[in-house]
Amino acid sequence: MTFSLRFRAAVVSIVLFAAFLGIWHLATRSTAATTTMTPEYAKLMGLTATQGKSAMPGPLDVGAKLWEHLKQPFYDKGPNDKGLGIQLGYSIGRVGLGYLLAVLVAIPLGFLIGMSPLISKALDPFIQVLKPISPLAWMPLALYTIKDSSISAIFVIFICSVWPMLLNTSFGVAAVRKEWINVARTLEVGTIRRAFTVILPAAAPTILTGMRISIGIAWLVIVAAEMLVGGTGIGYFVWNEWNNLSITNVIIAILLIGIVGMLLDQILARFTRMVTFPE
Amino acid sequence: MSTFDNPFDPDRRLRAGGCSCGQHVSEAEHEHAASALRCEPAPSEDKRYEGVVASAVMRAMFPRDAARRAFLKSVGASTALAAISQFFPLQTATEVFAQGGAPEKKDLKVGFIPITCATPIIMAAPLGFYSKHGLNVEVVKTAGWAVIRDKTINKEYDAAHMLAPMPIAISLGLGANAIPFTVPAIENINGQGITLAMKHKDKRDPKDWKGMKFAIPFDYSMHNYLLRYYLAEHGLDPDTDVQLRSVPPPEMVANLRADNIDGFLAPDNICQRAIYDGVGFMHILSKEIWDGHPCCSFAASKEFITSSPNSFAALTRAIVDATAYASKAENRKQIAEAIAPANYINAPVTVLEQVLTGTYADGLGGVKTDAKRVDFDPFPWQSFAVWMLTQMKRWGQIKGDVDYKAVAEQVYLATDTGKVMKEMGLTPPTTSYKSFAVMGKTFDPAKPDDYLASFKIRKAS
Numbered sequence: 001m002t003f004s005l006r007f008r009a010a011v012v013s014i015v016l017f018a019a020f021l022g023i024w025h026l027a028t029r030s031t032a033a034t035t036t037m038t039p040e041y042a043k044l045m046g047l048t049a050t051q052g053k054s055a056m057p058g059p060l061d062v063g064a065k066l067w068e069h070l071k072q073p074f075y076d077k078g079p080n081d082k083g084l085g086i087q088l089g090y091s092i093g094r095v096g097l098g099y100l101l102a103v104l105v106a107i108p109l110g111f112l113i114g115m116s117p118l119i120s121k122a123l124d125p126f127i128q129v130l131k132p133i134s135p136l137a138w139m140p141l142a143l144y145t146i147k148d149s150s151i152s153a154i155f156v157i158f159i160c161s162v163w164p165m166l167l168n169t170s171f172g173v174a175a176v177r178k179e180w181i182n183v184a185r186t187l188e189v190g191t192i193r194r195a196f197t198v199i200l201p202a203a204a205p206t207i208l209t210g211m212r213i214s215i216g217i218a219w220l221v222i223v224a225a226e227m228l229v230g231g232t233g234i235g236y237f238v239w240n241e242w243n244n245l246s247i248t249n250v251i252i253a254i255l256l257i258g259i260v261g262m263l264l265d266q267i268l269a270r271f272t273r274m275v276t277f278p279e
Numbered sequence: 280m281s282t283f284d285n286p287f288d289p290d291r292r293l294r295a296g297g298c299s300c301g302q303h304v305s306e307a308e309h310e311h312a313a314s315a316l317r318c319e320p321a322p323s324e325d326k327r328y329e330g331v332v333a334s335a336v337m338r339a340m341f342p343r344d345a346a347r348r349a350f351l352k353s354v355g356a357s358t359a360l361a362a363i364s365q366f367f368p369l370q371t372a373t374e375v376f377a378q379g380g381a382p383e384k385k386d387l388k389v390g391f392i393p394i395t396c397a398t399p400i401i402m403a404a405p406l407g408f409y410s411k412h413g414l415n416v417e418v419v420k421t422a423g424w425a426v427i428r429d430k431t432i433n434k435e436y437d438a439a440h441m442l443a444p445m446p447i448a449i450s451l452g453l454g455a456n457a458i459p460f461t462v463p464a465i466e467n468i469n470g471q472g473i474t475l476a477m478k479h480k481d482k483r484d485p486k487d488w489k490g491m492k493f494a495i496p497f498d499y500s501m502h503n504y505l506l507r508y509y510l511a512e513h514g515l516d517p518d519t520d521v522q523l524r525s526v527p528p529p530e531m532v533a534n535l536r537a538d539n540i541d542g543f544l545a546p547d548n549i550c551q552r553a554i555y556d557g558v559g560f561m562h563i564l565s566k567e568i569w570d571g572h573p574c575c576s577f578a579a580s581k582e583f584i585t586s587s588p589n590s591f592a593a594l595t596r597a598i599v600d601a602t603a604y605a606s607k608a609e610n611r612k613q614i615a616e617a618i619a620p621a622n623y624i625n626a627p628v629t630v631l632e633q634v635l636t637g638t639y640a641d642g643l644g645g646v647k648t649d650a651k652r653v654d655f656d657p658f659p660w661q662s663f664a665v666w667m668l669t670q671m672k673r674w675g676q677i678k679g680d681v682d683y684k685a686v687a688e689q690v691y692l693a694t695d696t697g698k699v700m701k702e703m704g705l706t707p708p709t710t711s712y713k714s715f716a717v718m719g720k721t722f723d724p725a726k727p728d729d730y731l732a733s734f735k736i737r738k739a740s
Contacts, residue, residue: 037644044633044640049557055536078404080420081622140429147433149426230422239422243393243529244625245552 021059028058057248065248066255080240082232084252088260090232094150095218095264098157102214106162107207110169111195114203120170127166135160135221139228149229153222160221161214168210172203204275212268219261234260382413382590389594390421390430390439393624394528394546395634396467396575397440398614399655401624403601405617412593412600418623423527424497431580432458437587438579438594440466444667446578447690448499453676459581462659463595463692463699464602466575470634470653471502471565472550473509475542476535480560480643485513494526494534494543504670505568506544511736512718518674518738535559546574547634547653548626553642555630560642564652569717571656573663595699598657603705605655611635658700659691662712662724669722669731675738683727 037050047053057065073085113120135156142152176199184198226235234253241249387409391397401418403409409416421427424442428449431439446460475482482488488510495503507517517523526534528549534540536558543549544565553559565572577598584591604610615631618624624631633639637652664687671677693711700707712724722730731737 038646041640041644041646044555044629044646045557046555046627046629049555055556077620078622079417080625081620143426143429143433147435149430149433149435228422228426230420230426236422240393240420240621240625244621245529245532245556 025058025060028054028056055247057251061248062251066252069252079231084234084237084256087232087234087237088256091222091226091234092260094154094226094233095157095215095222098154099161099215099218101154101158102162102165102218103211105158106165106210106214107169110166110207110210111173111199113166113170114173115195115199120174127163130159131163131167133159135217136224136228139225143229149231153225153229153233156225157218157221161218164213164217165207165210168213169203169207172206172210173199175206176202201275201277205272208268208272208275212265212272215264215268216261219257219264223257382593383587384437384590385413385415387414387416387437387590387594388419388435389416390419390427390436392424392427392440393420393626394575395548395618395624395631395653396470396546397624398618398635398653399464399466399598399601399605399657400440400577401618402605402614403597405623406601406604406614408597408601408604409594412597414590414593414597416594416597420623420625424500431460431578432456434580434583437583437590438577441576441578442497442500442502443573443576443663444499444501444504444671445497446576447664447667447686448671448676450690451677451686453499453671459689460578461581461584461690461692462576462578462664463584463591463696464577464598464657465573465659465663466577466598466602466655468571468573468654468656469564469566469651470547470574471505471544472547473506473542473544473562473565474535474550474553474559474642475562476538476540476559477557477642478538479541483562485510485515488513488515488541489520491541492522492524492539494524494531494540494545496526496528496531496545498525498676499671501565501572501574501667502544502546504667504674505565505572507674508670508717509544509568511734514736516736532556532558548624548630551630551634551639552626554640555627555633557642561639561647564649566649566651569715570651571654571715572717573660576659577657592699595696596703599696599699599703599705602655602657608636608650657696658707659693659696660708660711660713661687661691661693662714662722664691665712665724665727666715666717666722669727673731673734673737683724 037045042050048055069084073083075083076086113123138156138159139152142155143149146152146155180198180202181194184194189197222233223235223238226233227239228235230236230239234257238250238253241253389400391400404416404418419436421430421439424445427436427439427441428445430436431441432449441462443462443465446462449456449458449460451457479491493506495506497503503523506523510517510521515521524540526540526543528545531540531543531545531549532553535543535553536556542559542562550559550561554561565574577595579591579594605614612632612635615635616628619626619628619631634653637650638646638648639652641647661684665683668677668681668683668686672681688711691711693707697707697711714721714723716722720733
């Protein structure tokens with residue numbers, strides 16, 4: 001009896017996950033109370049102190065809390081307390097906006113750099129210097145000059161997601177096979193038309209790979225940026241719960257950040273497959 | 280005591296006599312009675328406004344104290360009130376007093392850090408103090424002191440919760456661009472503590488703390504100055520004998536648990552949180568270092584005050600009003616419940632209740648009671664600012680000469696707050712400089728340099 005590879009992989013995944021949950025549960029189990037307290041005193045203390053409950057939540061705690069959040073993802077109880085759905089919405093909105101701006105800048109500019117060796121050489125030093133700057137290093141500067149924390153967060157997304165797209169676009173454009181361009185030239189196709197009908201389809205897979213890397217980076221950055229500026233977003237949620245030392249909620253946020261990041265990546269991956277063609 | 284007193288009390292003094300609050304015969308007796316002057320609330324807000332109006336009428340009718348007293352003594356307070364109400368519309372006058380000018384800007388944003396120090400700023404939203412003064416205020420939780428500073432400078436916030444020394448530092452351009460900032464009201468007094476890790480429960484003498492690592496929330500904070508003061512009084516040089524780290528409050532508890540620091544002087548609900556979670560114990564309350572010390576402030580830029588004076592006045596009224604309400608012990612439980620949800624402080628109600636009511640677990644198995652563990656008194660004593668300036672100089676944050684008085688008066692708006700308090704029926708102190716004692720050493724605000732020179736342990740400048 002043989003099962004398909006897919007089925008066997010799924011079984012292994014489930015076993016691994018169950019083992020992980022089991023170990024997690026055992027590791028965070030409550031231990032017996034270690035100290036004796038007067039009832040009056042015990043009333044003033046938390047579960048960690050009175051029942052020897054581990055400070056780290058177990059999978060059951062996280063599951064219960066997650067269910068609570070999922071039951072009402074869009075509640076709004078004032079400026080500092082919104083449902084997880086709303087928080088994720090804010091983050092996705094910021095990422096989307098910053099990322100869109102980056103696309104608008106990086107792809108035309110990347111094209112230009114890819115097609116013109118002169119501009120490529122001229123801009124190269126700037127790109128090389130700006131590219132490795134950590135996203136959060138931009139934050140104080142952005143806050144100081146833009147004077148608006150929400151736009152600053154979008155700016156940070158923009159500045160961090162622009163480089164991989166720019167470099168990939170220029171690389172993809174520069175790497176288009178010379179024969180194809182020469183054929184187009186022979187057929188007397190104009191520069192603009194050549195860019196759209198020959199270079200763009202040929203470079204599209206590389207460009208989309210760049211875009212896929214960028215969305216990953218943008219999603220990485222937003223959490224840190226929102227933790228810093230606060231207000232709304234999943235990053236703010238993490239900070240707010242950390243402030244309350246609620247590790248349970250922090251774990252839930254981490255889980256959701258991972259899932260949303262995966263979904264964003266999958267969307268771009270699908271686009272990449274759509275534009276890929278056999279040569 | 281001095282602030283919410285009854286205008287029909289025949290023994291009430293109208294003019295400040297012996298001491299700064301007018302309650303005592305001499306300053307010494309005043310200091311004895313209470314080491315800090317604070318606002319004692321009236322039975323209710325309406326009564327308070329009524330009180331101030333009635334008080335004004337009484338003063339107008341009986342300019343001489345002796346005559347007023349004689350009148351009150353002979354007819355009794357209730358008869359007097361009825362008599363005055365007959366020919367003076369107390370009710371209408373009270374409403375007019377409570378309102379003030381229409382605010383230029385009604386929708387305001389006020390930033391806060393989620394600690395119990397921000398209690399008046401926060402509770403004013405759920406308990407309706409802002410709306411009572413005609414404002415629609417959104418209180419916004421902010422990630423840290425530097426961010427609150429930047430957002431207030433950027434005008435994203437109209438006003439904000441800051442550490443008491445921060446507006447001074449910003450106005451002087453320490454750690455930021457020099458922008459004139461002001462403190463119309465002090466948020467809270469006391470309300471911090473030194474918390475140590477459980478393993479140090481037998482090391483209660485600070486002399487044994489050499490080489491330990493302590494966390495403080497911000498460089499320009501009372502936490503920093505008080506911890507340094509406390510260590511130095513016990514013969515430890517805070518710059519060389521111990522390590523002081525600037526750590527955000529929630530990380531303090533986590534670091535204490537991870538055995539990464541030995542203790543911290545932190546704003547409350549963090550100290551109590553460490554105890555609640557069983558990772559630390561309360562060594563001493565900051566109250567035991569300096570009873571009545573300011574901790575956090577309510578701060579606004581000078582620009583906001585000049586561009587929207589009525590909004591600013593209404594905001595200050597709301598804060599002063601909330602502060603007066605918070606200073607009443609019987610309201611503390613309700614306040615703890617109002618500010619505990621995720622929208623505000625986001626902490627267990629038990630923890631906040633222990634901080635605000637002053638009946639708390641000390642982490643060593645005992646239950647302690649200190650009703651003044653955290654207290655609320657809005658008056659921005661300019662002598663507080665002078666003391667902070669001496670400490671900034673002492674620890675090398677300010678170099679060169681400082682015009683203590685000029686800075687203190689520019690930043691701490693004692694006169695304006697006094698005016699607002701008067702309008703609201705509170706009695707502000709008649710002087711804005713009071714002397715106080717820190718760990719038994721008296722501070723004379725008139726001689727800051729002598730005070731500074733008297734310390735053996737200080738950073739050589």
